[in-house]
Amino acid sequence: MDLGVPQQKTPRPRDAAAGRVQLAVVVVDADGLVSHWSTGARKLFGVAREDAIGCSAGELLPVAGALRDHGEPSRDGMYAEFGPELDSSLSGVVAYPTAGRARVDQRDRGRIEVLWWAYPLVGPGPERLLVLAADSAQLRGGEGAEGRNAETIAPGFALHTDFPGYLKLSGRLSEILPSMSVQEATRIVSQVLELGYPVLEFSHHDRIPVTPDWGVPQRSGHRTSEDARRIADGQLAPRAVPRPELDLEYAAVRERLEFLNEVSGRIGTSLDLERTIREVTSAAVPRFTDFAGTHLRAAVLAGEGFPDGPPDVTTVWHRVWVEHNDEPGRWDDTVPVGEPIAFPEHTPFFQCMVTGEPVIIPYVSEELSNQISGEFEKRDLRPLITHRSLLIVPLKARDVVLGFMVLMRRPGREPFDDMDRTTGAELAARAGLVLDNARMYTYQENVAETLQDSMLPQVEPRMAGCDIATRYLPGALLGRVGGDWFDSVKLPGSRTALVVGDVMGHGLNSAAMMGQLRTAVLTMATMEMPPAQLLRNLDDLAQRLGEQYLATCLYAVYDPIRSELQIANAGHIPPVLVRAEDGRAELLDLPTGAPIGVGGVAFATATVRVLPGDRLVLCTDGLVEVRGQDIGAGLAALCASAAHPAASMDDACDTIIRALNPSGGRKDDVALLMARLNGIPDDDVGEWQLALDPREVARSRRLVRGKLLDWELPDAVEAAELMVSELVTNAVKHGRTHHIGLRLVRTGALLCEVSDDEPAPASLLDATADDEFGRGLVLVSSLAREWGSSTTARGKTVWFELALSRLPGPRRNDW
Structure with a gap:
């Protein structure tokens, strides 16, 4: 040389x-x-x-x-x-x-x-x-x-x-x-x-x-x-x-170095764990071995983070890939891919995984084959391992065994020797590093996805007077974490708040900011703030949280009884309204406003009249923005795809996604919310004004009974009468100058609302056995499916809902 x-x-x-x-x-x-x-x-x-x-x-x-x-x-x-x-x-x-x-x-x-x-x-x-x-x-x-x-x-x-x-x-x-x-x-x-x-x-x-x-x-x-x-x-x-035996030794060393160099170039081309496993296993066959099987710890394969502690007999391993040059199907039944298995203690596989060192058996005799196979229940390994050469190498990262590879050579081929042991160990060392990188990436992906899913709400598909469908698409190149969100909030009076927002930036910081802003919007929405006031308060909050809190937001409140939308915009792209009458889609012309966090900019509320069947489409700019193109082209495509007929709300969302994201390769994340505004017919609403007179309590019971019987809901009469009586009694007691409002709404459930001009919120009291008052809301809480209280500058509204499919009867011994 x-x-x-x-x-x-x-x-x-x-x-x-x-x-x-x-x-x-x-x-x-x-x-x-x-x-x-x-x-x-x-x-x-x-x-x-x-x-x-x-x-x-x-x-x-x-x-x-x-x-x-x-x-x-x-x-x-x-x-x-x-x-x-x-x-x-x-x-x-x-x-x-x-x-x-x-x-x-x-x-x-x-x-x-x-x-x-x-x-x-x-x-x-x-x-x-x-x-x-x-x-x-x-x-x-x-x-x-x-x-x-x-x-x-x-x-x-x-x-x-x-x-x-x-x-x-x-x-x-x-x-x-x-x-x-x-x-x-x-x-x-x-x-x-x-x-x-x-x-x-x-x-x-x-x-x-x-x-x-x-x-x-x-x-x-x-x-x-x-x-x-x-x-x-x-x-x-x-x-x-020159000595021939030394020539052969040098040639063997060079061959192994070339093999390891080739393997290094073939593995690790992707951070996808499954693909990496296939590359690592396939790289050894047939140049180095005739059979290669890779086993990983269940925690590694599931992306649950770095394994804790050394493996033992209880450790579950998954055979994740097998590569061989035997006849097809020879190994499938005995060592199937995907099989979970715990390896017995008295086997070379267990020895490798607990010591973290390669195990070499140059020749598996019939006696040794019987011994190894006997450790496995209902599994005859003898036809597969007898008269073969066996090498088991650990896949390690940071001195922790993540898995191991089983390598075997057929009879007639040179058995594994010490040099092969060194080569196999080096192959496993490189493969372990690549697998650990893929494992960490998979784990981070799972963490990011879990974080994103935990921050996005589980939106009810049916609200009072409207149906809702949503889609969220993580950014293809940004680790599945972003600051886009959507939400729907149930409000008194059968109203629904619809929200879409987008925190500027990407990554965990944006996701954390999104979580804070979403929580703030949810809290203020339940306080019945008008849309413009809610955005002003959100803007003040963002400035107090820090200069980096910048976001766009669109907040809309749908009243199905009045058939109207109240919308305020903070720097967000406008929503699309698809008219049911002629199928025409239009961008709503709204005051744009400045993004949340800028400060010093007023927000305005716009009122839009809608008809039953109209569809409102809210989305973030990741769906319509394409680098190098004007955003107007994306908005036009959004209108065209939103107007396309669809069999269902989900189909309509999918049509929009396919039209604007055909390859699935958008870098930015996307939030999409679509609401079909069904409205509530007048026949399903009963509304009355009551005077501040104790005698109105009896009248309220008669009104409720009559309306429920007209709606053919006799099973709801007793419970509704009892709870309305308690709420009207409280309103008469605490009301000031105006009348008391009573409203019944029949949708998927029975909604009852009692309003007065006292702004103090209603709350549950811990009444004792000697108290004459304080049990009304306790009774409502025990009989209603849901109940709540909302306060405005004009007073408060206490409401409850009864399920129409199964209504609870009064428990008289609790009165």
């Missing part, structure tokens, strides 16, 4: 090739135990990886100055044996690297001489010492014209900037760390560059940067005559004879 390493500043070009050496790479943790042991380390020291990992570094590495020594010095002053203790450089006291030469005894080769470089590491990871080592024999080129041989070569350190083309040189330093995760390698490489680039010193004058040689043959397999002459003169070190 010719890395194309640049030459140093002053030395001879002949020295460059000598820097290419086969390296042993070892990482030691804070406890002095080996945590990484490369293939080069196995070949140099003759210790297998499985025997080295977890062992004391002092028992394996002849590294003086980095490990505290307990052995006897050799003839050249170096130590052949060292104890397991790490010196103070690993605790941060000494922050410089060390290098040296040592002689070790190897079983097959006898005593060999080793050059080594040791770097103390710091940081959040467990790595505390990086050791690079090489056999000095590969650098022995014989005596040259200048008398240099292997004895003149010593390990050392130099700034990587000492060499021309150092950027290319430092960029390839990560190749020294094979089979290591990107996170580990990045942290270690950054510290190596700070502490000093490993070099070979020739007589302490010439320095050559060390670059790894994994045994890959050069571009040309033949020596030139010039090469032969330079080797004879000692000017060029002889190249090692």
Whole structure:
């Protein structure tokens, strides 16, 4: 592998090739135990990886100055044996690297001489010492014209900037760390560059940067005559004879790096959780594995936030996707997609999810297959896993297991090995990060949607004298949270308040402002404020809340008995009125006013006469505004679509949405409210004036009885008479100068209203057994479906409603 390493500043070009050496790479943790042991380390020291990992570094590495020594010095002053203790450089006291030469005894080769470089590491990871080592024999080129041989070569350190083309040189330093995760390698490489680039010193004058040689043959397999002459003169070190097994190892490393690079480009193209899961699972098949199944914790899949605590036997997992290259349907019945499952304790799947570490089973024997399958009730996994190679890797984020991937290879394919385990772990690490990003996005989407839904009212489709339909569309690119709202408020006298508003801006702040303003409108509406007065009060409130409170609002009150609308506008787009008589749609010409929060601007109330069947359409500007177009075109399209015949109110709303938002890609959110103004016929209204005379109480009962019998509502007579009697009695007692008003309205329910000129609101009293008064409203509250009291400058109105389908009878023992 010719890395194309640049030459140093002053030395001879002949020295460059000598820097290419086969390296042993070892990482030691804070406890002095080996945590990484490369293939080069196995070949140099003759210790297998499985025997080295977890062992004391002092028992394996002849590294003086980095490990505290307990052995006897050799003839050249170096130590052949060292104890397991790490010196103070690993605790941060000494922050410089060390290098040296040592002689070790190897079983097959006898005593060999080793050059080594040791770097103390710091940081959040467990790595505390990086050791690079090489056999000095590969650098022995014989005596040259200048008398240099292997004895003149010593390990050392130099700034990587000492060499021309150092950027290319430092960029390839990560190749020294094979089979290591990107996170580990990045942290270690950054510290190596700070502490000093490993070099070979020739007589302490010439320095050559060390670059790894994994045994890959050069571009040309033949020596030139010039090469032969330079080797004879000692000017060029002889190249090692290419070894096929090293070529295969290098090819395997490159293949896995290319695979991980390809996977990184394929996953994470979307923040959609379901799509991300499919990408992650499909990326592994068939290049890395023949079967891949992804399981996620139920909380992650449901978008409920970050999982709390480690998983256990009660944790429910969902098999969210399966990809394989077996015959179609082979896995569907036994491992169906979407299945919730809790994994038994004595299985490799449980081991992976609780330890957060990959689990590898190179070959699933029939005995092991029976054991694993036996842990699952009513599920025979044996035909699927027997004689296969199994690798289970965790999907983690912030050290919490979100899920895991089950990977399997069929018989006849190379079984999973340690390098595959590292590759699978790296794949899972990248996939876990992407899945966590998608999970967080899904969670935020759910939070935003829940917040928006909680702030929007559940509008009753039928109010007294009108039918209502609504639509809310979140902005396509703004996180589903906005400041648009609509509302309907039930008012005394069978009237209905209709509201549409739009807080300027988007996001959580706008949604929070919208919630405050909506609550204020709802409160003031129940106080029967005229539309203009309500907007003035809302404007004052917005200014007190802060300068950022700016909103447009349209407030209308529909009186179905008088067949009229009273509307006030605060900077909002005008409403559309569709006339039932000829189907014509028109924009209502209203005083526009300034947006809420501007202050110092008067609002005016306009009165519009309507007929039964007319439809009123209120919406926010997100429906009609298109960037680059005049808003007049959008309003014209709104009128045209609103006038289109429809079978129902919902169909009419859908027609408008389809016409003005055909692709569903509007950036702004949209609120739409449509009300069909049915009116209340005169035959369904009974209205009388009563004098301030106690004898009028009896008359009120007779009037109510007569009207209910005329309406063929005999079941309502007794309860209505009793409650009207109580309300009229209170009005006679507290009235001042004017007459008492009594009104009955028959719609979907029976509405009764009693009005007087006393502005003090009616309220429930806690009457004791000795009190002669104070039980009237308690009686009304117990018999009526709904009741209430509203106050105006002219007095108050107390009302109650009785359901016509099932009317309560009086409970005489409560009187």
